[in-house]
Amino acid sequence: MDTNGADTKISNTYLPEKPELSPTLISDTELLSEFSHHVQNIARINNGSFGCCPKSVISAQQRWQLEFLKQPDDFYFNRLKDEILKSRLVIRDLSVAWEFLQGKFNKGDAAVMLQYAYGAVKKSLEAYVTRAGGYVIEARFPFPVNSDSEIVSEFRKAVERGKINGRKVRLAIIDHVTSIPCVLIPVKELIKICREEGVDKVFVDGAQGIGCVDVDMKEIGADFYTGTLNKWVFCPPGAAFLYCRKSNEIDDLHHLVVSHEYGNGLAIESAWIGTRDYSAQLVVPQALEFVNRFEGGIEGIKKRNHKAVVEMGEMLAKAWGTHLGSAPEMCSSMIMVGLPASLGISSDSIALKLSTHLRNNFSVDVRIYYREPGDGVVNPVTGYARISHHAYNKPDEYHKFRDAVNQLVNDKFTCALLA
Amino acid sequence: MSSCHHNHHNMDINGCDAKISDTHLPKKPKLSPTLISDTELESEFSHHVQNIARINNGSFGCCPKSVMSAQQKWQLEFLKQPDDFYFNRLKEGILQSRLVIKDLVNADHVDEISIVDNATTAAAIVLQSVAWDFIQGKFNKGDAAVMLHYAYGAVKKSVEAYVTRAGGYVIEVELPFPVNSVSEIISEFRRALERGKVNGRKVRLAVIDHVTSMPSVVIPVKELVKICREEGVDKVFVDAAHGIGCVDVDMKEIGADFYTSNLHKWFFCPPAAAFLYCRKSSEIDDLHHPVVSHEYGNGLAIESAWIGTRDYSAQLVIPKVLEFVNRFEGGIEGIKKRNHKVVVEMGEMLAKAWGTHLGSPPEMCSSMIMVGLPASLGISSDSVALKLRTHLRNSFSVEVPIYYRAPGDGVVNPVTGYARISHQVYNKPDDYYRFRDAINQLVNDKFTCELLS
Numbered sequence: 105m106d107t108n109g110a111d112t113k114i115s116n117t118y119l120p121e122k123p124e125l126s127p128t129l130i131s132d133t134e135l136l137s138e139f140s141h142h143v144q145n146i147a148r149i150n151n152g153s154f155g156c157c158p159k160s161v162i163s164a165q166q167r168w169q170l171e172f173l174k175q176p177d178d179f180y181f182n183r184l185k186d187e188i189l190k191s192r193l194v195i196r197d198l199s200v201a202w203e204f205l206q207g208k209f210n211k212g213d214a215a216v217m218l219q220y221a222y223g224a225v226k227k228s229l230e231a232y233v234t235r236a237g238g239y240v241i242e243a244r245f246p247f248p249v250n251s252d253s254e255i256v257s258e259f260r261k262a263v264e265r266g267k268i269n270g271r272k273v274r275l276a277i278i279d280h281v282t283s284i285p286c287v288l289i290p291v292k293e294l295i296k297i298c299r300e301e302g303v304d305k306v307f308v309d310g311a312q313g314i315g316c317v318d319v320d321m322k323e324i325g326a327d328f329y330t331g332t333l334n335k336w337v338f339c340p341p342g343a344a345f346l347y348c349r350k351s352n353e354i355d356d357l358h359h360l361v362v363s364h365e366y367g368n369g370l371a372i373e374s375a376w377i378g379t380r381d382y383s384a385q386l387v388v389p390q391a392l393e394f395v396n397r398f399e400g401g402i403e404g405i406k407k408r409n410h411k412a413v414v415e416m417g418e419m420l421a422k423a424w425g426t427h428l429g430s431a432p433e434m435c436s437s438m439i440m441v442g443l444p445a446s447l448g449i450s451s452d453s454i455a456l457k458l459s460t461h462l463r464n465n466f467s468v469d470v471r472i473y474y475r476e477p478g479d480g481v482v483n484p485v486t487g488y489a490r491i492s493h494h495a496y497n498k499p500d501e502y503h504k505f506r507d508a509v510n511q512l513v514n515d516k517f518t519c520a521l522l523a
Numbered sequence: 524m525s526s527c528h529h530n531h532h533n534m535d536i537n538g539c540d541a542k543i544s545d546t547h548l549p550k551k552p553k554l555s556p557t558l559i560s561d562t563e564l565e566s567e568f569s570h571h572v573q574n575i576a577r578i579n580n581g582s583f584g585c586c587p588k589s590v591m592s593a594q595q596k597w598q599l600e601f602l603k604q605p606d607d608f609y610f611n612r613l614k615e616g617i618l619q620s621r622l623v624i625k626d627l628v629n630a631d632h633v634d635e636i637s638i639v640d641n642a643t644t645a646a647a648i649v650l651q652s653v654a655w656d657f658i659q660g661k662f663n664k665g666d667a668a669v670m671l672h673y674a675y676g677a678v679k680k681s682v683e684a685y686v687t688r689a690g691g692y693v694i695e696v697e698l699p700f701p702v703n704s705v706s707e708i709i710s711e712f713r714r715a716l717e718r719g720k721v722n723g724r725k726v727r728l729a730v731i732d733h734v735t736s737m738p739s740v741v742i743p744v745k746e747l748v749k750i751c752r753e754e755g756v757d758k759v760f761v762d763a764a765h766g767i768g769c770v771d772v773d774m775k776e777i778g779a780d781f782y783t784s785n786l787h788k789w790f791f792c793p794p795a796a797a798f799l800y801c802r803k804s805s806e807i808d809d810l811h812h813p814v815v816s817h818e819y820g821n822g823l824a825i826e827s828a829w830i831g832t833r834d835y836s837a838q839l840v841i842p843k844v845l846e847f848v849n850r851f852e853g854g855i856e857g858i859k860k861r862n863h864k865v866v867v868e869m870g871e872m873l874a875k876a877w878g879t880h881l882g883s884p885p886e887m888c889s890s891m892i893m894v895g896l897p898a899s900l901g902i903s904s905d906s907v908a909l910k911l912r913t914h915l916r917n918s919f920s921v922e923v924p925i926y927y928r929a930p931g932d933g934v935v936n937p938v939t940g941y942a943r944i945s946h947q948v949y950n951k952p953d954d955y956y957r958f959r960d961a962i963n964q965l966v967n968d969k970f971t972c973e974l975l976s
Contacts, residue, residue: 143604154605154832162602166595172794173591175572176583177922181913202688205658224831228815235655334832341601342833360813361640361647362681378643378677379583379787380795384834460610469606
C-alpha cells in the first residue's frame, strides 16, 4: 500500500473486462424506452444542470440497493470494497485550508480562480481558503468570448497579480467547462502557464467533464481533477470522481467526513464514510455498459452531442437574430445562445424568473444567463440561453424553444411583466 | 409535544423560515386504526435473506418494503424532471421531514433540526467547527476535549483529524466493562473532567455517546450533561447513533448543545439519514456542512438541504417512515419498549444457557444487550473476535458482532468475548435459539478460536 492508498496489487489482478462496444447498437425504440420516465412534452434542453439516468441504470442501481438491505453485514464485509474498486478502475481507464492554518503556506498567499467559476465552488473557496487567510484572485475574461487567447492572456495577468509583493500562488482552480456562461476553457494551456509561473497546485473542476469534453489526465496535466458521473455519463445522482496525480510529495488529502479508514488514503477513505447508499458509485460499470451500446461509445456520444448542439444553437441564433456566446470550438455539449434584446432581461433574478416562465408556460427547461451590458452599447443582448444536447434530445425540443421565444417577442413581452 | 411558538416574521440567522413552519405543520399521523398484522410484517421484511439469524440490527439497521417503495418514488420524481423538482419540491420535502423529527425529539424549533447522511457526518460538522475555534484562537492550544473510551471508532478518528490536529488535547473517560451501575460511569466522567481542567486548561467540548456501540451500554447522558454544566464545559455533543427508536430521545430533557441520531438504524429509514440537533442559543454557532454549496451561510439546516446534486430521497421519505412506525401498537414508543423487553429476555436466556453473564444490568441496555461468551472459545484479540463473527456467519448463518475485552490481571478463566445481540420488529425467538445452539455446538466440539486461520 503506498501512501496514497493505492492497492496496486489488486489493480493488477482485478482489471475489469473492458466492455466491448455492444455488437447490436441501441435502437431508437430502446432509446425512447430508456428515457420514457422523463416527463413527456417538455423540451428538456438542460442536461447540463442535473444530467439524466436511463432506466437500465436505475434498475441496476435498485439491485445494488437491495443487495445491501438484504444482508448488510455480508455486503459491507465481503462486497462493498471490491465493487467500489471496480468502479474506480472503470474511471481510471476512461481521468488547501490546513496548509494555510498549519503554516505551510503564508497568510496572504494567493489562490486563483476564474470569474465564471461555479457559485458553490466560489463559496467553498471563501469557506476554506479566505477563512484560513488565503487571498483569492479572480481571472476575469470577456463574455461573449471569441478565442482561447482572450482567456489565456487574462489568466496570465491574474497569476501575475497573485505574485505581487512576494506572494506565492498556492492553488489555481480552473473550470474545464464553465457552468454559466458555458465556455470550454483551454485548460491544458492554462496549466502550462501555471507550471511556468510556479503555481503550487492546479485543480481542474470538470463538473461538465467526462462525456462532455475530452478528459485525459496525462494530456491535461493537472494535480487534481474532478468530474461528475451523473451529468453526462448516465450515472444516477450523485457520483463523481476526484483524480489526484501521484507525486513525490504526500498530498495530505482527506475526506471531510472522517471514519474508520482515516489515514489510509483518500480513495479508501471515500469508499467508507459511514452507512449510506453507495449504489450510485457501484453502478458505474453498468453505466459504462449502457454507454457502449451507442456507436462510438462515449466518444461517439460526445461528438454527436457537440455537432447537434452547435446546429441547434446556430438555428436559434438565426431565428432570433442574435448570436452565439462563443465560437463553436469553444463549446462542448452545451452552447450559449443570445436571446432577443426586446425581452429586457435585466438581472440575475429576472433571468431566473424567465426560466420559470418558460417552464410553466411553454414546457421548456433551459437555463438563462444574465450578462450586464457594456457601456454605451445600443440595445444590447443581456440574456443568453444555455442549451444542452444529450442522447435523448430531439430537434423538436429546440424548435419548441425557438417558437416560445418568438411568441414572446411577437406578443411584445418584456420581463418587466414577470411578478 | 411543543410546537413552534415563536412568531418572528424575518429570516433569522439560523435560516428559520418561521412563517412557513407555522402554516405548514405536518398532519400528525394518527396511530393506524388497523395495526400491522404478522403477515404484513413478514412481507415488509421478506427481502431479508431468509434462514439467517439476523440479530445485529445495531450495525446497519433495516428498511421495510413500503419505505423502499416510497423512496423509489422520490428518486423517480427527481429523474423525471429534475429542474422542476429542484426549484419546486425539494426544499419543501426536506422541511416536512425536519418537522416530523422536531416533534419526535421534542425540539423547540425546526431551525434546530438539520438532516445529514449519518452520525459520522454530524460528528465531522461539530468537530470541524471546534477545529476552527482552536485555529482562529478562540480556544487556546492545549484546551481539552473529553470523550468516552468506548466512543465509536470513526468518531475517535474524527476527533483526531479535527481536534488533535488543530491543537486540542483529547482526554478519554475510561469506563469499566462489564458495568454494574450508572454511578461507575458518572464518577469516571467527573474524574476525566477534572483532568481536563488541570493547569488552567478549559474543557471546550465533551463528546458523549448516548448508547455506546461496542461494548453497548446506555450512558446516563442527562446526568453527564448536568455535570458538564456544573464544571463549565463549553459545549456538549451527544452522539446517539443508536438514538431514535432505541432510547428515549428528548432534546429538552437531555439538554445537550448538539445531538445526533441515525434514522436508518432504529427508525426504518433507508440508508442513509440522520438528524443533527443544534440547540438555539444567544451565541451564533458557526456550524457549517463541510461540503460547501450555494446555501453557505444560510444556517446548517438550509446548507444541509443542498450540498450539490445527489440523492436526497432517504431524507425525503421520513414522513412515510413515521406512517410505517404508527402501524405498530404504541408507535415508536411501543416498538422501543417491546424491543428492550425481548432483548433482555433473550440475553438472559443465552447467558443462562452458556453459563455466562450480561455485560450490564438490563436498565443500562436499550434494544441491544451484551452477553458473555463461554471462556473456552478462547477469544483472544479484536481480530480473533472478528474472525469468530465471520465463522458464525459462514458456518452457522448467525449475524452478530463480537466484542473482545482484555481480561483483568489475575482473573481465572475470564470471559473475554461478548456478543452484542439486537432485537428489532422482524426478529423471532428462533433467531436467538439458533445462536444459542451454535455456541453450544462450538463448546461441545471443544472449538477454540485458535482454529480460525
